[in-house]
Amino acid sequence: MSDQTFQTLGEFIIDKQEDFKYSTGELSRLISAIRLASKVVNREVNKAGIANIIGQAGNQNIQGEDQQKLDVLANNIFIEALSQREVVCGIASEESDDFIEIKATNNAHLSKYVVLIDPLDGSSNIDVNVSVGTIFSIYRRVTEPGTPVQMEDFLQKGIKQVAAGYVVYGSSTMIVYTTGNGVNGFTLDPSIGTYYLSHPNMKIPTSGKIYSINEGNYIKFPQGVKDYIKYCQLEEDDRPYTSRYIGSLVSDFHRNMIKGGIYIYPSTSHSPKGKLRLLYECNPMAFLAEQAGGKCSDGYRRILEIQPTELHQRVPFFCGSAAMVTKAEEFMTKAVKP
Ligand code: P6P
Helix, strand or coil, X not given: CCCCCCCEHHHXXXXXXXXXXXXXXXXXXXXXXXXXXXXXXXXXXXXXXXXXXXXXXXXXXXXXXXXXXXXXXXXXXXXHHHHHCCCCCEEEECCCCCCEECCCCCCHHHCCEEEEEEEEECHHHHHHCCCEEEEEEEEECCCCCCCCCHHHHHCCCHHHCCEEEEEEXXXXXXXXXXXXXXXXXXXXXXXXXXXXXXXXXCCCCCCCCEEECCXXXXXXXXXXXXXXXXXXXXXXCCCCCEECCCCCHHHHHHHHHHHCCEEEECCCCCCCCXXXXXXXXXXXXXXXXXXXXXXXXXXCCEHHHXXXXXCCCECCEEEECHHHHHHHHHHHHHHHCC
């Protein structure tokens, strides 16, 4: 790193404190809790390989310690970090059927935030050393202090998010997040455990040349998706585009944030609602995409306007450069016109 002193994430959070209306510092403490948990998960992810050598998840390693599956471990690390600091009154996780109420030791029930999280998305990629990530979404609770209520406090539309972000545990570890005032990316210097502002005010290029979709499912895709893929492959204008699919949402999304492109996980004949979860994958990514000038829909409707009905519901997902998502939506609409 040059001798230029980059702002740290801690300094950034303090500087941006005034961005949060009526700020009590609670949201800042919440983001700081996520920052801490991400460093612990980063350490565990980075030693996963060696852990595999000395003991598979679910077995005992040579120290006789039980190897936890990394996504379960990551889930526990984030829940502990958020619970200990009494900054949230409830957490919904991809790893838990129901939301977790954070019991008030002091004034947790007065905490005005709920967090929805995918603690280790793409964890099946760990064994092949592909980047994985954490995705988080933060809302202000709607109900009065006390036990949170699923419908009112967790099943809120994405437009109600107060903050959202992801951690990508890749060739370098980054936190990318928004509080509704643009998107900023921070890169971890593992030698001192400090995140530095490396990607200020991130903007998704309006268009791009990368389309990202699992074409192994091609025959199961809706006609509009098939038509759009063929459009991407035509030798015409700025095409053919390049196909890139890592199979880790955070990595595919992060690449598009920087280079431009579109990521699609559509409905299929086997999964009519697609695969990705609305509350802790699609909504946070949609908030980030829109804050960075991009676009995100289910092929027809803005993701952030969808009214959730279940904690773990799935939705089709088209996200990335605005012009590319608009073009894909045109093919989807054309294909269903009588
Ligand atoms: P497929 C990982 O399991 C995940 O939830 C996303 O991170 C990723 O983009 C997608 O599923 C990959 O799914 O069906 O293409 O393997």
